[in-house]
Amino acid sequence: MSNPPASDTEFRKTWNREEYAQKAAAEEAKRKEESKARYEAKLLGKKWHAPVDYSALEATTSRKQRLDVGSMVGKTTIVSSGAAVGKRGRGAGFYCSDCDLTFKDNLQLVEHLNSKQHLIATGQSGEVTRASVADVRERLRMLAHRKRVREEEERRAWQLDLGVRLKEREEQDAKEREEKRRKRNEKRRKGGDGIKQEEDSWEGRLGIIA
Known part of the structure; x- marks a missing residue:
């Protein structure tokens, strides 16, 4: 049994009209x-x-990073004239991508970031969980561990820097000793030639023929 001929529109996507009507x-x-x-x-x-x-x-937590409001100072940004209507949309100023709002100064931005509108848009309820004694102890242990790691990194960096400085100092001392040795040898050569020339001149004056 032969298959029916294919239509030239079978490749097109079909839509479920009932489903989209319900939506x-x-x-x-x-x-x-x-x-x-x-x-x-x-x-x-x-x-x-x-x-x-x-x-x-989720419960509201403190920000993990500092709020950067100075990275765009002195820079030029091209913004479409119809991109923002009032605060809505991305315009010239501080832009909040979560709420699609633009603010003219950093004070308005900070107030917005702490507002209920922004917290809900970022999935936070605005309620702060009260820390227990175990949470405080865990936080203190974490801070102490972070401090030890930072001090260890600084100590290693200082040792590495000290080793580099000692090596550079040794190389500098070696160069200075080599330069002094060269000048001393050069001075000796010049001094020997001067003594010989002086002896020859005195012998000539006295009529001594070698």
């Missing part, structure tokens, strides 16, 4: 519900926020 209906229902909640909050004089599942968020 569109769900998004439309969610949009209507959000619009209704915003309207009710506005009537009550409150600001509406999207519901957050705090059980899925």
